[in-house]
Amino acid sequence: MGGIPGDAFTVKQCLVVLAALFAVISSTAWGRKLSDPESTSMAERHERWMEQHGRVYRDDAEKQLRFDIFKSNVEFIDSFNAAGKRKYSLGVNQFADMTNEEFKASHTGFKNMIAARPIRKGGFRYENVSAMPTSVDWRTEGAVTPVKDQGQCGCCWAFSAVAAMEGITKLTSGKLISLSEQELVDCDVHGEDQGCNGGLMDDAFEFIISNRGLATEAKYPYQATDGTCSKQKSSPSAAAISGYQDVPADDEAALRKAVAHQPVSVAIEASGSAFQFYNGGVFTGDCGTDLDHGVTAVGYGEASDGSKYWLVKNSWGAGWGEKGYIRMERDVDAKEGLCGIAMQASYPTA
Numbered sequence: 608m609g610g611i612p613g614d615a616f617t618v619k620q621c622l623v624v625l626a627a628l629f630a631v632i633s634s635t636a637w638g639r640k641l642s643d644p645e646s647t648s649m650a651e652r653h654e655r656w657m658e659q660h661g662r663v664y665r666d667d668a669e670k671q672l673r674f675d676i677f678k679s680n681v682e683f684i685d686s687f688n689a690a691g692k693r694k695y696s697l698g699v700n701q702f703a704d705m706t707n708e709e710f711k712a713s714h715t716g717f718k719n720m721i722a723a724r725p726i727r728k729g730g731f732r733y734e735n736v737s738a739m740p741t742s743v744d745w746r747t748e749g750a751v752t753p754v755k756d757q758g759q760c761g762c763c764w765a766f767s768a769v770a771a772m773e774g775i776t777k778l779t780s781g782k783l784i785s786l787s788e789q790e791l792v793d794c795d796v797h798g799e800d801q802g803c804n805g806g807l808m809d810d811a812f813e814f815i816i817s818n819r820g821l822a823t824e825a826k827y828p829y830q831a832t833d834g835t836c837s838k839q840k841s842s843p844s845a846a847a848i849s850g851y852q853d854v855p856a857d858d859e860a861a862l863r864k865a866v867a868h869q870p871v872s873v874a875i876e877a878s879g880s881a882f883q884f885y886n887g888g889v890f891t892g893d894c895g896t897d898l899d900h901g902v903t904a905v906g907y908g909e910a911s912d913g914s915k916y917w918l919v920k921n922s923w924g925a926g927w928g929e930k931g932y933i934r935m936e937r938d939v940d941a942k943e944g945l946c947g948i949a950m951q952a953s954y955p956t957a
Contacts, residue, residue, distance in 0.1 A: 649678050652699075660701050673704040680704070684884050694914055694936075698886030701926050711878040711899070714923060716761025716805040719874070719898040731852055732956070733864040742908035744918060745870050750777040751905050752785045754931030756924035758831035760803035765791040766922035767872040767901030768811035772821070772955050774870030774905070776846040779957040784845050787827035794818070794836035802833040808872040808901050809953050812851035820844025854952035857942040862949050863907060866917070870905045871954045873919070874898040875935075875946040882946075885928050889914040891936045896947035904952070907937055917948060 653674050656662070664670040684697040702710050745751050752773050757766055765788040777783045792802040795814040800806030815821055818841075827840040854871065855861040865871045877900035881893055889910050906918035916934035925931040936945045943950050 649681065650674070652681065653677050653704075656699060656703060662704065676706055677704045680880075680884070683880060687881070693888070693891060694910075694912070695888030695890045695934075696886045697881065697884040700884060700886070701924070702883050705883075707878070707880050707883060710883050713759040713761065714757065714763075715878055715900040716757075716763045716803070717767075717874050717899050717901040718764075718799055718805045718807050731855055731861065731865075733861075733868055734855075736864045736867070739863065739867040742906070743867050744906040744908065745774055746905060748777075749783055750774045750870060751920060752783060754920065754925045755788070755829070755922050756831075757788075757922040760792070760831045760833075761805050762788065762792050762803050763901040763922055764800065764806035764808050764811055765795075767874075767903050768808040768815070768955075769821070770903035770905070770920055770922075771808070771870050771872040771953075772812075772815065772846065772848055774903075775848065775955050775957050778869055780846070785824040786821045786846060787824050787829070787841075789829045789834065790821050790827045790836075790841050791815075792830075793834045794841060796836070803831075804833075808874070808951075809851065809853070812848065812953065812955050815848055815955070816850065818844070820847030848955040848957060850956045851953055852956060854949075854954070856951065857944075857949055859938055859942075859944050859949045862904070862944070862952050863937075865952065865954055866904045866907055869954055870903050870920075871952050873902055873904050873948050874951040875900055875902060875919075875948050877902070877946065882933075885933055887929050889916045889934045889936055890945070892945060894946040896941075896943045896950060898947050898950060904948070905932075908934075910934070917945075919948075 656677065664673060680703050681699055684699055687697050751770070755766055757763055768791065769786045769788050773784065773786055791800065791811055791814065795811060796802060798810055800810045800814065821844055822841045823845040827837065854865050862871065876894045876897050879894050902922070903920045904917050905920045907916065908918060909915050915937040917937050919933045919935055921928060921931055921933060923931070935948060939945045
Protein backbone atom coordinates (compact mmCIF):
# COMPACT_ATOMS: atom_id res chain seq x y z
CA MET A 608 0.00 0.00 0.00
CA GLY A 609 2.86 2.37 0.84
CA GLY A 610 4.21 2.36 -2.78
CA ILE A 611 1.00 3.31 -4.60
CA PRO A 612 0.98 7.09 -3.93
CA GLY A 613 4.59 7.45 -5.21
CA ASP A 614 3.77 5.54 -8.42
CA ALA A 615 0.73 7.71 -9.07
CA PHE A 616 2.81 10.88 -8.68
CA THR A 617 5.36 9.59 -11.18
CA VAL A 618 2.65 8.91 -13.75
CA LYS A 619 1.29 12.41 -13.22
CA GLN A 620 4.72 13.91 -13.80
CA CYS A 621 5.11 11.93 -17.00
CA LEU A 622 1.78 13.17 -18.26
CA VAL A 623 2.76 16.78 -17.57
CA VAL A 624 6.09 16.35 -19.41
CA LEU A 625 4.37 14.68 -22.35
CA ALA A 626 1.79 17.44 -22.51
CA ALA A 627 4.51 20.06 -22.52
CA LEU A 628 6.41 18.26 -25.29
CA PHE A 629 3.22 17.99 -27.35
CA ALA A 630 2.57 21.70 -26.88
CA VAL A 631 6.06 22.56 -28.13
CA ILE A 632 5.75 20.26 -31.14
CA SER A 633 2.28 21.61 -31.94
CA SER A 634 3.46 25.18 -31.55
CA THR A 635 6.38 24.59 -33.93
CA ALA A 636 4.15 22.93 -36.49
CA TRP A 637 1.62 25.75 -36.23
CA GLY A 638 4.41 28.27 -36.62
CA ARG A 639 5.46 26.55 -39.83
CA LYS A 640 1.85 26.52 -40.96
CA LEU A 641 1.51 30.27 -40.46
CA SER A 642 4.61 30.88 -42.54
CA ASP A 643 3.01 29.01 -45.42
CA PRO A 644 0.78 31.45 -47.39
CA GLU A 645 -1.45 28.61 -48.55
CA SER A 646 -2.35 27.56 -45.02
CA THR A 647 -2.24 30.90 -43.23
CA SER A 648 -5.64 32.10 -42.05
CA MET A 649 -7.23 34.86 -44.11
CA ALA A 650 -7.21 37.19 -41.10
CA GLU A 651 -3.46 36.65 -40.71
CA ARG A 652 -2.91 37.32 -44.41
CA HIS A 653 -4.90 40.55 -44.11
CA GLU A 654 -2.86 41.71 -41.10
CA ARG A 655 0.39 41.02 -42.92
CA TRP A 656 -0.89 42.76 -46.03
CA MET A 657 -1.91 45.81 -43.96
CA GLU A 658 1.56 45.96 -42.44
CA GLN A 659 3.25 45.56 -45.82
CA HIS A 660 1.25 48.39 -47.42
CA GLY A 661 0.98 50.64 -44.36
CA ARG A 662 -2.79 50.41 -44.39
CA VAL A 663 -4.58 51.84 -41.34
CA TYR A 664 -8.36 51.85 -41.06
CA ARG A 665 -10.57 54.43 -39.41
CA ASP A 666 -12.32 52.02 -37.05
CA ASP A 667 -13.30 48.37 -36.56
CA ALA A 668 -16.30 48.73 -38.86
CA GLU A 669 -14.15 49.92 -41.76
CA LYS A 670 -11.59 47.23 -41.04
CA GLN A 671 -14.29 44.55 -41.18
CA LEU A 672 -15.63 45.96 -44.46
CA ARG A 673 -12.15 46.03 -46.00
CA PHE A 674 -11.38 42.55 -44.68
CA ASP A 675 -14.48 41.17 -46.39
CA ILE A 676 -13.42 42.77 -49.69
CA PHE A 677 -9.85 41.55 -49.20
CA LYS A 678 -11.06 38.02 -48.54
CA SER A 679 -13.20 37.99 -51.69
CA ASN A 680 -10.35 39.33 -53.82
CA VAL A 681 -7.77 36.91 -52.41
CA GLU A 682 -10.06 33.95 -53.01
CA PHE A 683 -10.48 35.11 -56.62
CA ILE A 684 -6.71 35.49 -57.04
CA ASP A 685 -5.92 32.12 -55.44
CA SER A 686 -8.56 30.38 -57.54
CA PHE A 687 -7.28 32.00 -60.75
CA ASN A 688 -3.68 31.01 -60.08
CA ALA A 689 -4.62 27.48 -58.98
CA ALA A 690 -6.36 26.87 -62.31
CA GLY A 691 -3.04 27.33 -64.10
CA LYS A 692 -4.55 27.82 -67.54
CA ARG A 693 -3.25 31.31 -68.34
CA LYS A 694 0.03 32.78 -69.54
CA TYR A 695 -0.02 35.24 -66.67
CA SER A 696 -0.56 35.23 -62.92
CA LEU A 697 -2.38 37.46 -60.45
CA GLY A 698 -1.06 38.78 -57.14
CA VAL A 699 -2.32 40.24 -53.86
CA ASN A 700 -1.14 43.78 -54.55
CA GLN A 701 -1.91 47.22 -53.08
CA PHE A 702 -5.44 47.14 -54.53
CA ALA A 703 -6.51 44.00 -52.66
CA ASP A 704 -8.92 45.75 -50.26
CA MET A 705 -10.71 47.69 -53.02
CA THR A 706 -13.77 46.55 -54.92
CA ASN A 707 -13.38 46.52 -58.68
CA GLU A 708 -15.85 49.44 -58.86
CA GLU A 709 -13.73 51.51 -56.46
CA PHE A 710 -10.58 50.62 -58.34
CA LYS A 711 -12.00 51.61 -61.70
CA ALA A 712 -13.33 54.91 -60.37
CA SER A 713 -10.02 55.96 -58.82
CA HIS A 714 -7.26 54.50 -60.99
CA THR A 715 -8.31 54.94 -64.62
CA GLY A 716 -9.48 58.20 -66.23
CA PHE A 717 -9.29 58.02 -70.02
CA LYS A 718 -12.33 59.58 -71.70
CA ASN A 719 -13.51 57.27 -74.45
CA MET A 720 -14.84 59.66 -77.09
CA ILE A 721 -14.36 57.73 -80.31
CA ALA A 722 -17.90 58.37 -81.52
CA ALA A 723 -17.80 62.08 -80.65
CA ARG A 724 -14.38 62.93 -82.04
CA PRO A 725 -13.81 63.64 -85.75
CA ILE A 726 -11.31 61.48 -87.59
CA ARG A 727 -8.01 63.34 -87.37
CA LYS A 728 -6.44 63.98 -90.74
CA GLY A 729 -2.70 64.02 -90.38
CA GLY A 730 0.34 62.21 -91.52
CA PHE A 731 1.77 59.01 -90.14
CA ARG A 732 5.50 59.46 -90.42
CA TYR A 733 6.24 55.74 -90.05
CA GLU A 734 3.84 54.59 -92.75
CA ASN A 735 6.54 53.44 -95.18
CA VAL A 736 8.76 51.76 -92.60
CA SER A 737 9.48 48.17 -93.63
CA ALA A 738 12.50 47.00 -91.64
CA MET A 739 11.92 46.76 -87.89
CA PRO A 740 13.78 45.03 -85.06
CA THR A 741 12.21 41.84 -83.70
CA SER A 742 12.11 43.39 -80.25
CA VAL A 743 12.31 46.88 -78.74
CA ASP A 744 12.66 48.06 -75.14
CA TRP A 745 13.03 51.82 -74.81
CA ARG A 746 14.05 51.40 -71.17
CA THR A 747 17.38 49.95 -72.28
CA GLU A 748 17.93 53.03 -74.46
CA GLY A 749 17.43 55.34 -71.48
CA ALA A 750 14.24 56.82 -72.93
CA VAL A 751 11.89 55.86 -70.08
CA THR A 752 11.75 57.49 -66.64
CA PRO A 753 11.09 55.36 -63.52
CA VAL A 754 7.51 54.15 -63.02
CA LYS A 755 5.26 56.78 -61.45
CA ASP A 756 2.07 56.49 -59.41
CA GLN A 757 -1.09 58.45 -60.19
CA GLY A 758 -2.63 57.46 -56.84
CA GLN A 759 -6.38 57.81 -56.48
CA CYS A 760 -6.63 60.49 -59.16
CA GLY A 761 -8.09 59.69 -62.58
CA CYS A 762 -5.37 61.43 -64.57
CA CYS A 763 -3.83 58.45 -66.35
CA TRP A 764 -4.10 60.50 -69.55
CA ALA A 765 -1.52 62.95 -68.20
CA PHE A 766 0.93 60.20 -67.23
CA SER A 767 0.57 58.55 -70.65
CA ALA A 768 1.16 61.78 -72.56
CA VAL A 769 4.09 62.80 -70.36
CA ALA A 770 5.79 59.40 -70.70
CA ALA A 771 5.55 59.62 -74.49
CA MET A 772 6.92 63.17 -74.39
CA GLU A 773 9.77 62.14 -72.09
CA GLY A 774 10.66 59.48 -74.64
CA ILE A 775 10.79 61.75 -77.69
CA THR A 776 12.69 64.38 -75.68
CA LYS A 777 15.40 61.85 -74.86
CA LEU A 778 15.59 60.62 -78.45
CA THR A 779 15.95 64.12 -79.90
CA SER A 780 17.98 65.89 -77.23
CA GLY A 781 19.87 63.06 -75.59
CA LYS A 782 18.48 64.09 -72.19
CA LEU A 783 16.02 62.05 -70.13
CA ILE A 784 13.97 64.59 -68.17
CA SER A 785 11.14 63.68 -65.81
CA LEU A 786 8.32 66.07 -66.74
CA SER A 787 5.33 67.36 -64.80
CA GLU A 788 1.97 65.58 -64.89
CA GLN A 789 0.68 68.02 -62.27
CA GLU A 790 1.08 70.92 -64.68
CA LEU A 791 -1.34 69.16 -67.02
CA VAL A 792 -3.71 68.33 -64.14
CA ASP A 793 -3.77 71.94 -62.91
CA CYS A 794 -3.49 73.95 -66.12
CA ASP A 795 -5.01 71.88 -68.96
CA VAL A 796 -8.61 72.38 -67.79
CA HIS A 797 -10.37 74.38 -70.50
CA GLY A 798 -11.35 71.48 -72.75
CA GLU A 799 -12.00 67.78 -72.34
CA ASP A 800 -9.06 67.31 -69.97
CA GLN A 801 -10.28 67.76 -66.42
CA GLY A 802 -7.52 66.66 -64.09
CA CYS A 803 -8.52 63.82 -61.78
CA ASN A 804 -11.86 63.57 -63.60
CA GLY A 805 -10.29 62.25 -66.79
CA GLY A 806 -8.93 63.39 -70.11
CA LEU A 807 -7.32 62.45 -73.42
CA MET A 808 -3.71 62.15 -74.49
CA ASP A 809 -4.25 63.96 -77.80
CA ASP A 810 -5.79 66.90 -75.96
CA ALA A 811 -2.82 66.87 -73.58
CA PHE A 812 -0.45 67.06 -76.55
CA GLU A 813 -2.41 70.01 -77.95
CA PHE A 814 -2.15 71.82 -74.62
CA ILE A 815 1.59 71.13 -74.39
CA ILE A 816 2.10 72.57 -77.89
CA SER A 817 0.12 75.76 -77.11
CA ASN A 818 1.77 75.98 -73.68
CA ARG A 819 5.20 75.73 -75.33
CA GLY A 820 6.22 72.78 -73.22
CA LEU A 821 6.14 71.44 -69.67
CA ALA A 822 8.10 72.07 -66.51
CA THR A 823 10.12 69.36 -64.79
CA GLU A 824 8.60 67.00 -62.24
CA ALA A 825 10.92 68.53 -59.63
CA LYS A 826 9.77 72.10 -60.37
CA TYR A 827 6.06 71.23 -60.52
CA PRO A 828 5.72 68.02 -58.43
CA TYR A 829 2.79 65.63 -58.54
CA GLN A 830 0.15 65.98 -55.80
CA ALA A 831 -2.44 63.33 -56.84
CA THR A 832 -5.22 65.92 -56.60
CA ASP A 833 -6.64 68.79 -58.63
CA GLY A 834 -4.92 72.10 -57.97
CA THR A 835 -4.66 75.68 -59.17
CA CYS A 836 -2.44 76.37 -62.16
CA SER A 837 0.84 77.88 -61.00
CA LYS A 838 2.64 80.14 -63.47
CA GLN A 839 5.59 80.25 -61.11
CA LYS A 840 6.03 76.48 -61.09
CA SER A 841 5.35 76.05 -64.81
CA SER A 842 7.95 78.53 -65.99
CA PRO A 843 10.34 78.00 -67.59
CA SER A 844 9.47 74.91 -69.60
CA ALA A 845 12.04 72.13 -69.54
CA ALA A 846 11.01 70.46 -72.80
CA ALA A 847 8.61 71.05 -75.68
CA ILE A 848 7.04 69.30 -78.68
CA SER A 849 6.08 70.70 -82.06
CA GLY A 850 3.15 68.41 -82.84
CA TYR A 851 1.67 64.95 -82.57
CA GLN A 852 0.27 62.26 -84.85
CA ASP A 853 -2.31 59.52 -84.49
CA VAL A 854 -1.40 55.96 -85.37
CA PRO A 855 -3.86 54.50 -87.93
CA ALA A 856 -6.66 52.98 -85.86
CA ASP A 857 -7.20 49.23 -85.46
CA ASP A 858 -3.82 48.37 -86.95
CA GLU A 859 -1.31 46.58 -84.73
CA ALA A 860 1.22 46.51 -87.56
CA ALA A 861 1.12 50.31 -87.75
CA LEU A 862 1.40 50.53 -83.98
CA ARG A 863 4.49 48.35 -84.08
CA LYS A 864 6.08 50.68 -86.65
CA ALA A 865 5.51 53.61 -84.31
CA VAL A 866 6.72 51.85 -81.15
CA ALA A 867 9.84 50.72 -83.02
CA HIS A 868 10.77 54.41 -83.24
CA GLN A 869 9.54 55.97 -79.97
CA PRO A 870 7.33 55.41 -76.90
CA VAL A 871 3.67 55.75 -77.88
CA SER A 872 0.57 56.76 -75.87
CA VAL A 873 -2.14 54.10 -76.04
CA ALA A 874 -5.62 53.73 -74.58
CA ILE A 875 -6.87 50.40 -73.24
CA GLU A 876 -9.66 48.86 -71.22
CA ALA A 877 -7.99 48.20 -67.88
CA SER A 878 -10.85 48.05 -65.40
CA GLY A 879 -11.29 44.28 -65.06
CA SER A 880 -10.28 42.33 -61.96
CA ALA A 881 -7.61 40.42 -63.91
CA PHE A 882 -5.96 43.73 -64.83
CA GLN A 883 -6.36 45.08 -61.30
CA PHE A 884 -4.39 42.16 -59.85
CA TYR A 885 -2.02 41.41 -62.75
CA ASN A 886 1.25 40.15 -61.32
CA GLY A 887 3.36 38.92 -64.25
CA GLY A 888 3.51 37.02 -67.53
CA VAL A 889 1.94 37.81 -70.89
CA PHE A 890 -1.54 39.21 -70.24
CA THR A 891 -4.19 37.69 -72.50
CA GLY A 892 -7.36 39.17 -71.00
CA ASP A 893 -10.18 39.14 -69.96
CA CYS A 894 -10.86 42.63 -71.28
CA GLY A 895 -12.95 44.38 -73.89
CA THR A 896 -12.57 47.56 -75.92
CA ASP A 897 -14.38 50.08 -73.69
CA LEU A 898 -11.29 52.29 -73.42
CA ASP A 899 -10.86 53.73 -69.93
CA HIS A 900 -7.14 53.98 -69.19
CA GLY A 901 -4.17 55.76 -70.75
CA VAL A 902 -0.76 54.04 -70.67
CA THR A 903 2.42 54.06 -72.75
CA ALA A 904 3.75 51.38 -75.09
CA VAL A 905 7.53 51.43 -74.57
CA GLY A 906 8.46 48.33 -76.52
CA TYR A 907 7.48 44.92 -77.85
CA GLY A 908 8.96 41.47 -77.97
CA GLU A 909 8.43 37.73 -77.75
CA ALA A 910 8.35 35.63 -74.58
CA SER A 911 10.26 32.38 -74.13
CA ASP A 912 7.13 30.39 -75.02
CA GLY A 913 6.75 32.27 -78.30
CA SER A 914 4.00 34.63 -77.10
CA LYS A 915 4.26 38.03 -78.77
CA TYR A 916 3.65 41.01 -76.48
CA TRP A 917 3.55 44.77 -76.11
CA LEU A 918 5.67 46.19 -73.27
CA VAL A 919 3.49 48.76 -71.53
CA LYS A 920 4.40 51.28 -68.83
CA ASN A 921 1.59 51.87 -66.35
CA SER A 922 1.13 54.60 -63.71
CA TRP A 923 0.08 52.54 -60.67
CA GLY A 924 3.48 52.43 -58.98
CA ALA A 925 6.26 49.84 -59.13
CA GLY A 926 4.39 47.48 -56.79
CA TRP A 927 1.87 46.59 -59.52
CA GLY A 928 2.56 44.03 -62.26
CA GLU A 929 6.14 43.50 -63.39
CA LYS A 930 7.66 46.38 -61.41
CA GLY A 931 5.02 48.74 -62.78
CA TYR A 932 4.90 47.28 -66.31
CA ILE A 933 2.65 44.82 -68.09
CA ARG A 934 3.32 42.63 -71.11
CA MET A 935 0.14 42.50 -73.18
CA GLU A 936 -0.48 39.93 -75.91
CA ARG A 937 0.34 41.30 -79.38
CA ASP A 938 -0.97 40.42 -82.85
CA VAL A 939 -4.31 39.05 -81.68
CA ASP A 940 -7.20 38.15 -83.97
CA ALA A 941 -9.24 41.25 -83.11
CA LYS A 942 -8.29 44.26 -85.25
CA GLU A 943 -8.55 46.55 -82.21
CA GLY A 944 -5.78 44.66 -80.45
CA LEU A 945 -6.02 43.20 -76.96
CA CYS A 946 -8.01 45.50 -74.65
CA GLY A 947 -8.31 47.93 -77.59
CA ILE A 948 -4.62 48.87 -77.53
CA ALA A 949 -4.57 49.67 -81.27
CA MET A 950 -7.72 51.84 -81.28
CA GLN A 951 -6.42 55.27 -80.17
CA ALA A 952 -2.63 55.37 -80.20
CA SER A 953 -0.71 58.60 -80.72
CA TYR A 954 2.74 60.06 -80.26
CA PRO A 955 4.31 63.51 -79.95
CA THR A 956 6.72 64.91 -82.52
CA ALA A 957 9.71 67.12 -81.81
